[in-house]
Amino acid sequence: MRGTRAAARTEVFSPHSLEAAVQLLAEVKEPVRILAGGTDLMVEVETGRSELPGLVLDISRIRDLRFVDEGDEGAIHIGPLVTFADVRRSALLREKAPALWQAAGLVGGEQIRNAATLGGNIMNASPAADGIPPLLAAETHVVLTSSEGSRRIPLFSFFKGYRTTVAKPEELLTEIVLQPLAEGAHAYFRKVAPRRAQAISKVVFAGRIHVARDGAAAVLKTARLGIGAVAPHALRLFETERLLGAQVLTPRLIEDAVRTLRSEIAPIDDVRSTADYRRAVAGNMLRAFLMAGLTRSESGKAGF
Ligand SMILES: Cc1cc2nc3c(=O)[nH]c(=O)nc-3n(C[C@H](O)[C@H](O)[C@H](O)COP(=O)(O)OP(=O)(O)OC[C@H]3O[C@@H](n4cnc5c(N)ncnc54)[C@H](O)[C@@H]3O)c2cc1C
Numbered sequence: 106m107r108g109t110r111a112a113a114r115t116e117v118f119s120p121h122s123l124e125a126a127v128q129l130l131a132e133v134k135e136p137v138r139i140l141a142g143g144t145d146l147m148v149e150v151e152t153g154r155s156e157l158p159g160l161v162l163d164i165s166r167i168r169d170l171r172f173v174d175e176g177d178e179g180a181i182h183i184g185p186l187v188t189f190a191d192v193r194r195s196a197l198l199r200e201k202a203p204a205l206w207q208a209a210g211l212v213g214g215e216q217i218r219n220a221a222t223l224g225g226n227i228m229n230a231s232p233a234a235d236g237i238p239p240l241l242a243a244e245t246h247v248v249l250t251s252s253e254g255s256r257r258i259p260l261f262s263f264f265k266g267y268r269t270t271v272a273k274p275e276e277l278l279t280e281i282v283l284q285p286l287a288e289g290a291h292a293y294f295r296k297v298a299p300r301r302a303q304a305i306s307k308v309v310f311a312g313r314i315h316v317a318r319d320g321a322a323a324v325l326k327t328a329r330l331g332i333g334a335v336a337p338h339a340l341r342l343f344e345t346e347r348l349l350g351a352q353v354l355t356p357r358l359i360e361d362a363v364r365t366l367r368s369e370i371a372p373i374d375d376v377r378s379t380a381d382y383r384r385a386v387a388g389n390m391l392r393a394f395l396m397a398g399l400t401r402s403e404s405g406k407a408g409f
Contacts, residue, residue, distance in 0.1 A: 119163040123250065123279065126164055130275040131252035137162050139277065141186060142220035144213070145229040170224075170279060173197060183281040185224020189236070190215070192223065201285035204239035204294035204311040211235060211296050214303050224278045227260075230268045233334040238311035239294055240283060241331025241341045248280035255279065264338035290315040290327070291401075293394040297386050299377070307378040309333040310390040316354060316398045323354040323399055330391070335370040335383050344369045345391070359395045363388040 117140075120126045130137060136158040140146055142165070149155045164170065164186065171186040173195045181201060192198050192209035199206045212218055212226075212235050226236040227247065237260070245260040249272055263270050272278065286292050293312045298304035310333075315326040328349040330342040345366045352358055372383035 115157050115159060115161055117161045117163050119166050121166050121168070123167055123169060123277070126162060126167060126277060127250055127252045127275070129162060130277065133160060135159055137274070139164060139228075141165060141222040141225040141228075142188065144217055144221045145225055145231075164277065175201075175285075176282075179285060181283050181285055183223060183283070185222060185227075185278045185281065187223050189213075189218040189221050189223070189226075193218070202239065202243055202283060202292075203286060204242060204292040204313070205236065205283075207294040208235045208239050208296070208309075208311070211302070223281060227263075227281070228270065228272065228278050230264055230270050230338060232267065232336060232338050233306045233309060234339065235296055235306060235309050235333070237339040238309050238331035238333045239292075240281065241339060242292070242311045242313045242329045243283035243286075244329060245281060245283040247278055248282065249273075249276040250279040251275045251277070257282070261341035261343075267337040269338075286313060287315055287327075289317070291398065293390075293397075295390050295393075297390075305377060306334045308335055308372075308383050308386045308390065310387060310394075312391070312394050314349075314394070314398050316401075319353075325349050325352050325354045325358075325395075325398070330366075332366075332370065332387060334377075335372040335387055337371075340370065342366055342369055349395075354395065354399050356396075356399070359392055359399070362395060363392050366391050 118129055137160045138158055140161050140163045150157050170184040172184040174182045176182050189209040189212045223236050226234045240260055246257050247260055247263055248255050248257050265271055290313055296306045296309045298306050311331045313329045316323050317326050328346050330346055333339040345362050348365050349362050367384045367388045370387055372380040374380050
């Protein structure tokens with residue numbers, strides 16, 4: 106296998122079935138790395154951030170892991186091998202998961218989007234991954250599968266720390282289950298980076314709000330907010346959501362929410378940005394999203 110930092114001899118196992126893949130993970134005694142699109146893993150190896158072990162499990166040929174379906178219960182089910190290009194091609198995701206659809210169009214360039222999978226974006230667990238905040242705002246669960254069976258975990262509790270997750274080495278991510286955007290609700294996605302394309306996010310934010318009119322008032326029925334690049338891992342903004350829940354949306358409430366968000370995140374200074382800038386930008390994104398909600402509701406539109 107190519108890669109300057111591969112083990113002396115790296116074997117690649119490329120099964121066509123999930124059963125064969127989880128069987129391998131159950132049986133091998135040596136470390137294994139899972140490979141999907143390779144756009145994170147191979148960069149890690151080439152830059153020396155990690156070494157390829159003697160065994161690589163290439164899951165890219167497991168066709169059953171590449172699907173986008175609407176379940177009978179109304180949830181949207183996505184296979185981990187769905188690429189960002191697949192997300193962009195999906196009319197279902199465009200309509201019912203518009204923030205994810207928008208995020209997918211801003212990941213890398215066309216070649217990266219053709220190879221990079223949504224599953225890899227989640228499992229790589231970068232705090233700045235663009236696919237994760239829209240999934241957090243869509244109340245996503247992930248399904249992990251081993252030879253022993255499957256378990257389903259809310260995405261907000263999946264990340265443990267910087268680039269770490271609760272997944273065990275013998276588990277594969279096999280499904281991503283998200284809630285569709287409710288009728289009359291509005292979704293938002295915004296990525297701030299040094300350039301408009303091919304750049305790692307300084308802050309990445311996604312939200313869903315549902316505003317209803319009650320006489321002259323705009324009542325925020327629900328708010329679901331996800332954010333990245335402002336903490337060791339992407340976050341669901343529960344405190345800010347709680348403050349906003351079932352409240353009349355006013356400029357004062359919006360400013361309270363901006364303050365809460367800024368205290369809920371824990372950005373750092375690094376090569377890409379400063380903590381102060383990230384905190385300011387994150388608050389501005391929430392304000393822009395909520396102000397749009399207020400303005401549109403005042404103009405008499407029921408939804409967005
Ligand atoms: C030039 C360039 C630009 C990029 N731009 C962006 C960008 O704008 N936004 C962004 O968010 N990312 C960006 N990325 C990062 C990368 O493309 C994404 O994170 C991508 O989604 C990773 O998916 P992959 O299939 O390539 O993962 P891989 O590299 O194959 O795997 C990533 C990690 O996930 C594990 N893994 C993958 N699938 C599974 C699974 N099903 N079960 C268990 N473990 C699994 C692998 O073992 C590995 O640790 C960029 C990368 C490059 C090289």
